Amino acid sequence: MAEDLSSMSQVEGQVKWFDPAKGYGFVVSDQGGPDILLHVNVLRNFGQSSVADGSRIEVITHRTDRGVQAVEVISITPPPRNEGPVLSDFSHLDPEEISRHPLEPARVKWFDKAKGFGFANVFGSDDDIFLHIEVLRQSGLADLQPGEALAMRVIDGRRGRMAAEVLAWEAAVDETERRPAADLSAET
Incomplete structure (x- = not known):
């Protein structure tokens, strides 16, 4: 029909x-x-x-x-970002510095929306990357499922390695395809 x-x-x-x-x-x-x-x-x-x-x-x-x-x-x-850093862990970082970190492919290990956090692993590594719910919200996401593919900008925060930006896998692929070749070559 x-x-x-x-x-x-x-x-x-x-x-x-x-x-x-x-x-x-x-x-x-x-x-x-x-x-x-x-x-x-x-x-x-x-x-x-x-x-x-x-x-x-x-x-x-x-x-x-x-x-x-x-x-x-x-x-x-995503909804408009609030002025200033999303978390106090980022207060010492320039937002431009964060945006220069490469997008890294990752999978969600677990995420508990009620607790407001979870963890993911960058492909090829067993190291846990901390995911905070406020970073998700600023990235346009509300929740994550175990095994979900993501792309993250990871920084060394005050509490260890943590995601400063999280993108759905398809959005990250689209962003990478739109960036000028000069930007991509700086990441390799």
Whole structure:
């Protein structure tokens, strides 16, 4: 059965809320109208298992008898960053210095949203990298699942090795492809 293309549209808006435990949340369209259901499977197809509340999002929607649903995520932009460092561990670092650290491929070892932290391992290393929930929020994520692929900028913080920025794997690949060749050669 062919989908009725007239019931589909591309929408920009803001994540009202998303609950990874429930597996869904809602988006508010910039043009108004009913809230748009965002299911975790649609996010997973984009390469993320969660999204931070307040993130800007662009989706393809489908209008059904039960309401409007997102069927594809086009882009996600994290919520605006607060002025100053995300954590006191970063207060002595220049944000430009942090952004010069290379993105490192990693997998989530475990993350507990209620505790507000977890750990990941950079590929090829058993060393634990500390992940703080505030770093996730500033990076546009709300939660992480064990085994989830990420890219992280890792620094030596006051409490050891820790993630200063976390990106979903697909977002990191896109960012690397957009960077000028001169920037990439400086990392090798």
